[in-house]
Amino acid sequence: MGNALKKGSLEMLVLALLEDRPRHGYELGKLIEQRSERALRYHVASLYPTLYGLERRGLVQGAWGVAKNGRKRRCYRLTRAGRRVLAEHRSRWRAFSDAIERIVKVRYA
Amino acid sequence: MRDFSLIVRRRLGRLPLEPSRAHEISTELAHQLEDRFQDSIERGLPEARALADALEQFGDWEKVRRAILSAELGENNMWPQPSAVSRRASWAALAIVALLCLAPSFRQALRAAPEAWSVSRQPLSEGTLRGVAERGFREHDASLAAFAALHLQDLPGASRYAEQAIAMDPKLTWIATHFANPVDSNPAISKAWMERLTAWDPDNAVPYLFAAELLYARSFADGSLDDAAALRLANTTAWGEKMRAAFAAPRFDNYSQRRFELDRSVLRRLRVSETDALLWYASGMGFVNLSEVSAYAGLITRKLGPQAEQAGHAAEAAALYWSVARFGERVGNGASWEWERVIAANLEESAYASLAGLADRTGKKDEAAALSLLSERAERASSETRAAWGEANRTRWALAERPAMLAWVASGLVLLSAIACLAWAALLGFRSEDRVLSGWLGGVALGLSYAPIVLLASSAVMYTAMLPYLRSAQEFATGRELANTLAPFWFSFRIGLDPLGDWRVYAQQLLVPGMFSLAVLITGIAALRWMARHRAGQTPQAG
Numbered sequence: 001m002g003n004a005l006k007k008g009s010l011e012m013l014v015l016a017l018l019e020d021r022p023r024h025g026y027e028l029g030k031l032i033e034q035r036s037e038r039a040l041r042y043h044v045a046s047l048y049p050t051l052y053g054l055e056r057r058g059l060v061q062g063a064w065g066v067a068k069n070g071r072k073r074r075c076y077r078l079t080r081a082g083r084r085v086l087a088e089h090r091s092r093w094r095a096f097s098d099a100i101e102r103i104v105k106v107r108y109a
Numbered sequence: 110m111r112d113f114s115l116i117v118r119r120r121l122g123r124l125p126l127e128p129s130r131a132h133e134i135s136t137e138l139a140h141q142l143e144d145r146f147q148d149s150i151e152r153g154l155p156e157a158r159a160l161a162d163a164l165e166q167f168g169d170w171e172k173v174r175r176a177i178l179s180a181e182l183g184e185n186n187m188w189p190q191p192s193a194v195s196r197r198a199s200w201a202a203l204a205i206v207a208l209l210c211l212a213p214s215f216r217q218a219l220r221a222a223p224e225a226w227s228v229s230r231q232p233l234s235e236g237t238l239r240g241v242a243e244r245g246f247r248e249h250d251a252s253l254a255a256f257a258a259l260h261l262q263d264l265p266g267a268s269r270y271a272e273q274a275i276a277m278d279p280k281l282t283w284i285a286t287h288f289a290n291p292v293d294s295n296p297a298i299s300k301a302w303m304e305r306l307t308a309w310d311p312d313n314a315v316p317y318l319f320a321a322e323l324l325y326a327r328s329f330a331d332g333s334l335d336d337a338a339a340l341r342l343a344n345t346t347a348w349g350e351k352m353r354a355a356f357a358a359p360r361f362d363n364y365s366q367r368r369f370e371l372d373r374s375v376l377r378r379l380r381v382s383e384t385d386a387l388l389w390y391a392s393g394m395g396f397v398n399l400s401e402v403s404a405y406a407g408l409i410t411r412k413l414g415p416q417a418e419q420a421g422h423a424a425e426a427a428a429l430y431w432s433v434a435r436f437g438e439r440v441g442n443g444a445s446w447e448w449e450r451v452i453a454a455n456l457e458e459s460a461y462a463s464l465a466g467l468a469d470r471t472g473k474k475d476e477a478a479a480l481s482l483l484s485e486r487a488e489r490a491s492s493e494t495r496a497a498w499g500e501a502n503r504t505r506w507a508l509a510e511r512p513a514m515l516a517w518v519a520s521g522l523v524l525l526s527a528i529a530c531l532a533w534a535a536l537l538g539f540r541s542e543d544r545v546l547s548g549w550l551g552g553v554a555l556g557l558s559y560a561p562i563v564l565l566a567s568s569a570v571m572y573t574a575m576l577p578y579l580r581s582a583q584e585f586a587t588g589r590e591l592a593n594t595l596a597p598f599w600f601s602f603r604i605g606l607d608p609l610g611d612w613r614v615y616a617q618q619l620l621v622p623g624m625f626s627l628a629v630l631i632t633g634i635a636a637l638r639w640m641a642r643h644r645a646g647q648t649p650q651a652g
Contacts (some may be wrong), residue, residue: 022139043167044167044168045176046165046176048137052134052180074133074137075279087518
């Protein structure tokens with residue numbers, strides 16, 4: 001997958017994965033890799049700066065806690081503003097992918 | 110147990126953030142590293158492979174660092190680095206330097222700075238001087254062409270300019286002195302100009318002395334001119350005849366005052382009125398070889414005069430002694446410099462002593478007493494001039510030494526920091542995204558951030574040290590006055606510490622190629638690093 005597309009999607013992916021419950025950085029990276037069936041893999045240089053940027057904008061909130069494996073980890077949860085932005089992302093993504101889908105189907109139908 | 114925090118801190122470097130936040134981030138990244146490592150171990154990888162795998166997810170640490178700082182500080186707020194001078198303070202320092210540049214004396218100090226460190230110490234380059242001459246021809250201004258002719262190093266070219274300048278204004282024929290002096294010229298050019306100068310100013314002793322100098326240089330290039338050698342020279346060449354003509358000439362004028370006034374007026378018109386430049390040109394002026402004059406006077410007072418006396422030709426001996434005494438007076442009257450006065454007094458002293466002896470031997474006791482008094486007076490004048498000159502010189506040089514050294518060091522700093530300021534302005538002064546750098550680039554950036562402050566401080570020190578010597582050339586009526594007042598400072602400033610001695614020339618010649626090689630090396634390293642990063646950024650796993 002193209003780097004630009006990957007980079008543009010990361011923010012939405014992180015917000016979406018935090019929708020259910022708080023998660024730490026490593027868990028987020030692993031989930032993206034697993035759920036995309038290894039089609040998407042992000043370096044630390046992308047994942048953590050994205051998390052810090054979201055935190056700075058108030059879309060997620062980080063706090064030290066204990067992870068499932070019992071280790072102390074910094075976990076991020078979605079804020080109310082984050083949910084609103086996620087909804088906007090989803091809406092835009094749906095419109096975008098529908099538009100792409102329509103073009104691709106028409107051309108190759 | 111591996112210390113993952115240490116691994117992260119070493120690779121990431123110190124983050125210019127609040128300490129607690131920097132610690133939080135490095136801890137979080139250490140956890141990321143540890144989790145991946147543990148996963149790899151659980152998958153059965155050996156420790157070394159597991160660690161390599163864990164580190165691989167970070168890719169380029171410089172990129173991680175920059176991305177984190179960009180996220181934390183925002184693209185437009187990534188400066189300053191800790192302990193670096195803020196951009197605002199740096200610009201303020203440069204603004205103060207720019208304001209100081211409004212003061213003419215500060216500009217004069219700045220212009221003088223490169224001269225102490227430059228390879229060429231000529232105030233005006235050969236190209237500039239040729240331009241001055243061409244301007245003189247265009248504007249029918251003979252003084253500009255004469256100025257260029259006097260200071261060009263290319264002797265045949267300078268000689269042609271001198272011809273043209275004199276053709277425009279024959280009153281400038283005195284510039285022939287520069288070409289007629291065998292010390293500064295070659296024999297062919299010197300002879301032609303000497304004849305021209307003699308024809309133009311036949312009453313002046315100087316052209317005859319140049320002619321004698323040329324004969325002396327041909328015959329006794331390496332020898333000392335004692336009485337026997339002088340006699341041999343006088344008997345075998347026209348040297349004695351030329352010296353006789355010089356001693357009989359009614360005037361002694363080496364035209365140094367005219368040359369000083371020409372230099373001063375042209376430098377002012379060229380807006381190069383710094384006393385430093387004028388001093389440089391005044392110090393490069395050629396002089397008549399007065400030691401040869403002393404040798405000829407010695408030949409008369411110790412050999413030719415006594416021989417005439419012994420042969421019973423008292424009147425001839427007296428005429429010879431008087432020629433020396435009169436010539437001493439003329440040199441003293443036309444003297445521009447202290448050493449000319451000293452030699453003039455010495456000539457008078459020896460001539461009057463010989464005359465007194467002759468008068469005494471011929472029974473003219475009163476005349477002998479009067480001549481002895483004149484000889485004593487001349488001797489006293491010589492020693493007083495020597496003592497005053499030496500003492501005053503020592504004091505002037507001692508007083509000027511420290512400020513000159515301070516200005517020399519500060520001017521070096523000014524030059525270095527000015528170059529660093531250009532680099533700072535180009536790389537860091539306007540752009541925000543490239544400002545947070547780690548490793549050696551961060552060190553360079555940190556160093557560059559101090560450049561404007563160093564420029565301001567060194568400029569201020571240089572200016573303060575130079576201030577008493579930043580005088581207008583118009584304040585000085587003669588080259589001697591200028592040299593006595595300013596030479597100790599400016600010559601000390603130009604020479605500086607000079608620990609290299611004669612090797613200074615080689616070091617100066619190597620300076621430009623060395624700087625160029627260094628610039629190529631730095632550019633090459635930067636290009637290779639950029640290419641390596643660019644390629645890493647194109648790998649499929651890059652996030």
